[in-house]
Amino acid sequence: DSGVTQTPKHLITATGQRVTLRCSPRSGDLSVYWYQQSLDQGLQFLIHYYNGEERAKGNILERFSAQQFPDLHSELNLSSLELGDSALYFCASSEGGGAQPQHFGDGTRLSIL
């Protein structure tokens, strides 16, 4: 158990819809990272928040947005969903904001029908 909690574990929805994925980092960790993993693309970095502020952005679509709240939990919002958004979405956390081991949650499996 990494100590990172993600909900929900599974999400099934339709094209055009909007969903919110939630992540609680390990106790004491200030950084939260979001990744997308699909079968053909490996683990793709989406966005990084440190203590409530955005630190780095990867290949995150404009239809996707995220935020980190004062209690350090984070949410990833995906809107106008397309079939290609079907993937595993992982959240990871680390103590600081630099090059440190990241600890991953169990992920949310998103299926778009």
Add this chain to the structure above:
Amino acid sequence: GQNIDQPTEMTATEGAIVQINCTYQTSGFNGLFWYQQHAGEAPTFLSYNVLDGLEEKGRFSSFLSRSKGYSYLLLKELQMKDSASYLCAFHGGATNKLIFGTGTLLAVQP
């Protein structure tokens, strides 16, 4: 630019030793990470190298050469449960993010 490369698949025998190689290119570098990921599960942190040389952790060791942009993960006394994908990732310095390779799928056979 930044890129990272590792073999797609490897096969090894239970009890043996296997070495998984990783090469990378980046202008900024703050460390090299290895993760293990079983199918459908979360990646699990294995090792971190920031300086050249070998880091040993039980049955797993990781090596880094910054001048060559090269790392390897060495797994000894292989067990069936070691069958998994092994992900190499570097921290890209000023970009402040981890860049992951596509992973090496290791199959351990009896």
